[in-house]
Amino acid sequence: MIPSRFDYHRPDSVDGAVALLTKYGDEARAIAGGHSLIPMMKLRMAEVQHLVDLQGIDSMKGVSVAGGTVTIGAMMTQHELIANEALAKAAPIIREASLQIADPQVRYVGTIGGNLANGDPGNDMPGLMQCLDATYVLAGPDGTREVAARDFYEAAYFTARSDDEILVSVRFTAPKGGYAYEKQKRKIGDYATAAAAVLIEKDGATCAATSIAMTNLSDTPVWCEAAGAALVGSKLDKSAIDAAVAAMLPTIDPQEDNRGPVEFKKHVAGVMLRRAIERAASRA
């Protein structure tokens, strides 16, 4: 559990960080909170010669809520997200989900950017961002570009981000209506056995709009358009929720691991989604 030798860099600007990533190419990795990368380095599963620490970059901090648009700096920690009242008001689902990530010690250090950019299917934020239809801002040697969260994830640890790019911020429209993040895990600190992020807008008693995303049930987060569609126009009654769960199940592809076999995970995915829909509907 001791990493091999590496050089440590701590740039104070995004340009500086991009320059280091460009200079060292394959040998460099950006590090945010480090909760995924450092264990991989200690296990010597990640070979990193140059570690580019983003913690000194002030421009990657901060939250703004303006004109219905929420922008979050990638280096905001989970703890800072939880503590931010403006964010809790604009998008309370972020606080609800963040409180279910690991434990307070981890959340003091773990960042939203690291959680999003690493591409680990176990992370909670990617599914949440797909649910919110967020946009990621990536900075690279040729300037910045934007990628939709729903287009970002390709496979486990493979994303639309290239090695010399840094995820600097995320942006989304503040959601309306009800919300819920339901997560089953074996213990504090564990990844989800299954988790569901749900947003519901109602028009009277009728479901007007939804967004649904599932976590740790495939090699990427799964935004379930069909599951959401099954609810729209319904009274969010049992048959509509049954239909949403039925529409979700074919979109996930869980793998057996110590959390349990495939059949169990599918069952729990259905339970989490059902509970999330019910709770979101009650808040809408």
Place this chain on the structure above:
Amino acid sequence: MNEMTPPKAERAEALKGLGTARKRVEDARFTQGKGNYVDDLKLPGMLFGDFVRSPYAHARVKSINADKAKAIPGVIAVLTADDLRPLNLHWMPTLAGDVQMVLADGKVLFQGQEVAFVVAEDRYIAADAVELVEVEYEELPVVVDPFKAQADDAPVLREDLAGKTEGAHGPRRHHNHIFTWEQGDKDATDAVLGSADVVAEEMVYYHRTHPCPLETCGCVASMDKVNGKLTVHGTFQAPHAVRTVASLISGIAEHNIRIISPDIGGGFGNKVGVYPGYICAIVASIVTGVPVKWVEDRMDNLMATAFARDYWMKGKIAATKDGKITGLWCHVTADHGAFDACADPTKFPAGFFNICTGSYDIPTAYLAVDGIYTNKAPGGVAYRCSFRVTEAAYFIERMIEVLAIELGMDAAELRAKNFIKKEQFPYQSALGWEYDSGDYHTAWDKALSAVGYTELRKEQAERVEAFKRGETRKLLGIGLCHFTEIVGAGPVKNCDILGLGMFDSCEIRIHPTGSAIARLGTISQGQGHATTFAQILASEIGISADDITIEEGDTDTAPYGLGTYGSRSTPVAGAATAMAGRKIRAKAQMIAAYLLEVHDNDVEWDIDRFMVKGAPERFKTMKEIAFASYNQAIPGLEPGLEAVSYYDPPNMTYPFGAYICVMEIDVDTGEHEIRQFYALDDCGTRINPMIIEGQVHGGATEGYAIAMGQELAYDDMGNVKTGTLMDFFIPTSWETPHYTTDHTVTPSPHHPIGAKGVGESPNVGSVPAFSNAVHDAFRPFGLKQAHMPHDHWRIWKIARDLGLHG
């Protein structure tokens, strides 16, 4: 003078003796991060060792090439079996009469096995070098299932034992068979089973897990070539035994070996055994002449140092129609891994598993245990229990439940009907033990009434109806357990480890100004010995516990003892402490009589002093006596006030308890919630109620982990699937249940102060309570047996298999 003497109660309280909830004196340093653990030790010129470990569970080692590793600046040496062979240290004896490879000798037998030992100037260089040692393996067929290991065509694991039909514990009947251990009366038991009204039969598996102490195993070996003295600082639960074994193995005279156990961050049995890391560090220090440190990381600890449990227990229990148990039959298939490195008293290859008749008056019983080799790590230690007692308690407490189902009887009533009665003690069990004391019915009734058992059963029945009506998806389980332990190993006539008798010791010196130091052969790993042993002594010799230093763990200063495990410290060393204290008091009596100018028999003990009988104003306090003992010439007495006692217990002690767990279970997710956990312990005389409560909380939390998720899991290739704390379940404060503790007091009749030991009771008692709660929740739907650990998916699967998901 009389009015100057404080009242008895005040003086007794000032001693902080037996029964006082005294704060732990150790905590001042532990809570400030000022403990001194082996990895804190830094000696001049110290080198670091690290292992190249096998990625395979079974493979031939074709070649080892360390050239690239040795080429790294700062790498001092890379040891292999070939380097240890000339010293005859490439294999070592185990505590169970087997031998174990120190470094891979031609083959590897489990994943994580030690293959080569890299010695470098710092641990970073050592870790780099480990990566560069090139080992060529040829994979061999793997067997991780102890039943498949017994097939005729099963792979031969221990080629070194080829042709050996006799093992340390009798005949071997197969190349992967280690021993068969039989107790009780087979024919009589078969006869009872054959003619019984009812026989319940079940296979009960207690899965493989690991003690996983917060601090892993490690040592610093330091050979002083000038004076020829070897000092080893290490995480040893039995420092003297390590010294003797090290002397026997290495040939270094025992007076030239000094073993020091510094602060130890939890042991739970994991630190009883002798590991290749110790041998390699010692050899490396002898070769290099400088100190060598070896400390495991978490993955090493879980993969390679001693596991616990892994018992497949097939049981049959016979009873009359109205629920009187008439016989018990048990066969255990014990998976010992690649080497038999169980830490048991030598004559007990399955430990004290023959306590498996539990708290019940079972007239006839038979037990057979077969030890089997598999491609898993060696071990089989007592994880916070006396030797295999946890397995035994789980077995009988499951069999009782299974019998209750068979009889259609309430499980609490069935227990009460079969408890050994108070007046039957001392009780001779069918499997060979003499239970010293007990009062099970009193404890049981108190427990049932404390939790409101009758109301709980009513609520459960209502819940089942509500569930059937579709009004809830949660079931209620009531987990019962009444356990009897056997601890305090033990009488030298039948308890030894590698020929070392399992007595223990205490040596006391009273200082002239009336304070004292006591040294013991045990070693605390968090039990609070420095607090509790001082309390025992305070009550015996009338000196405040605050004025008594307790010292353990340095073989150059402490008297010889067999260490701390199996709840033996209080039953054995605690007894030695009391007996040594009584020797002090006997001499003090003579001194007091002399000073008071009366006959020895004319003074009597009065809490902290001797007074003249009938004249309480004439007395000498222990402080005055201590000063006089050194500084006044007393005819016929040597100066000084010291005593030593080596205590060989006449019997084990038999703590018991009644635990009840009330659990809510979500049938859709397999999640659970512990609504209530009640733990009544009877550990005899209670030395420090606060420490007892802490022990119960800690042990019950380990039990909770084991029952509800903790396992050392292997895949078919012998890969460890739970090698990190991400997957190996250690509860956080969030998961840990709230506990209600309670007690009864049935003193041990043969222990000097009546104490029985408590450290392990909560692990022994809680596992069946948690597991039975899960079973009980599903009993109305037809569940008979489901193996632990009861993690989410396994509970979900119970519900699925019972058709509860619609």
